[in-house]
Amino acid sequence: MFENLSEKLERSFKLLKGEGKITEINVAETLKEVRRALLDADVNYKVAKQFTDTVKAKALGQDVLTSVKPGEMMVKIVHDELAELMGGETAELKLERKPAVILMSGLQGSGKTTFSGKLAKKLKSEKGKNPLLVACDVYRPAAIEQLKVLGEQIGVPVYTEIDSKNPVEIAKNAIAEAKKNNYDLVIVDTAGRLAVDEQMMNEIEAIKKAINPDETLFVVDSMTGQDAVNTAKEFNDRLNFDGVILTKLDGDTRGGAALSIRTVVNKPIKFVGTGEKMEAIDPFRPAGMADRILGMGDIVSFVDRMQQQYDEKEAQRLQKKIAKNQFDFDDFLKQISQIKKMGNLKDLASMIPGVGKAIKDIDIDDNAFKSVEAIIYSMTPYERKNPDIINGSRRQRIAKGSGTTLQEVNRLLKQFEETRKMMKMATTMNPTKMMRNMRRK
Secondary structure (H helix, E strand, O other): OOHHHHHHHHHHHHHHOOOOOOOHHHHHHHHHHHHHHHHHOOOOHHHHHHHHHHHHHHHHOOOOOOOOOHHHHHHHHHHHHHHHHOOOOOOOOOOOOOOEEEEEEOOOOOOHHHHHHHHHHHHHHHHOOOEEEEEEOOOOHHHHHHHHHHHHHHOOOEEOOOOOOOHHHHHHHHHHHHHHOOOOEEEEEEOOOOOOOHHHHHHHHHHHHHHOOOEEEEEEEHHHOHHHHHHHHHHHHHHOOOEEEEEOOOOOOOOHHHHHHHHHHOOOEEEEEOOOOOOOEEEOOHHHHHHHHOOOOOHHHHHHHHHHOOOHHHHHHHHHHHHOOOOOHHHHHHHHHHHHHOOOHHHHHHOOOOHHHHOOOOOOOOOOOHHHHHHHHOOOHHHHHOHHHOOHHHHHHHHHHHOOOHHHHHHHHHHHHHHHHHHHHHHHOOHHHHHHHHHHO
């Protein structure tokens, strides 16, 4: 995501490298490259021009401190304007009523149904909500079945009326059901089409009028670029929605939709989808996204994802085992599972400041843990609990059973032992003593 844009912006800033001060000439050259980079990223032309005009006015009005280089000042101005372009502040959901109602809208294939499930899971686990999902796509049986499967997967009930073809009545009945059974959140999944048409727009307008949702969200596939922005405008003209959901930001997208949509429809981006897993959903933080575009990472989003997987009781249990040198392969598997739930590995790594640029040409496979898991699952339960007993013959059996080589098994066992030693050292020593011991080695 945004890799090409990041590289081109970095090149444009180099035009100011070695310059003693910001002038109209060197700013014009830099911003010509910035505008070109934005257009290549599929940013709306008017938005790109307005953006560079604003940056130019601010850059020429700056008194550059002697301790700040012109290039650094330009990066700061571009960063702040990028954040402002995408909304400035993080936009929260407004869910005061009981039950609060969220209406999902968008074209077929944008990821509405999947995102309905992701949002239900997030609000259930993080906000303590008791959600009810509602299947109002009466035209595609597969959509209803998909929502049922997702609901079962995340432990959220799904309201359906298989014999009804009236989505307005289904939505109204679902809200009545929610009130009766003390659900405090209703998420209504609606039908989409391959393109905007009058029937679809009339239908979703009727649903919105009937249920008066707290939030109407427009879900759009960010990989469709400017088409996403144009579709958002058409939906907003009819629905006056409250916010945008951008899906597939982990894909090969140039980022134009994220940078243009806020200005074109004047509605905030509220969430982004960053993968297929049900945990792959992040609040949209304009400043964090600007950081990532400029190769600075997004440490707030990274910490958020870590906290979502953090279990205090499990952490305490693990700390006791580590202190007693009892950390085993079952514990190791749990740690791998938590990392995988955090989302796409390359996307995750790019959130760490300084890492994104370093790994841009490296292919990080989300299946990187498969061979490790295969080796561990080829161990007996006793071997996983007692790694020290794994001798030569056991290693050969494990390699054969996991479809890997003896060298791969040996490498994993060595890495595991080194990890276990480091973890034990971290729990039993103060940081100064630990670093002293490491230097001696």
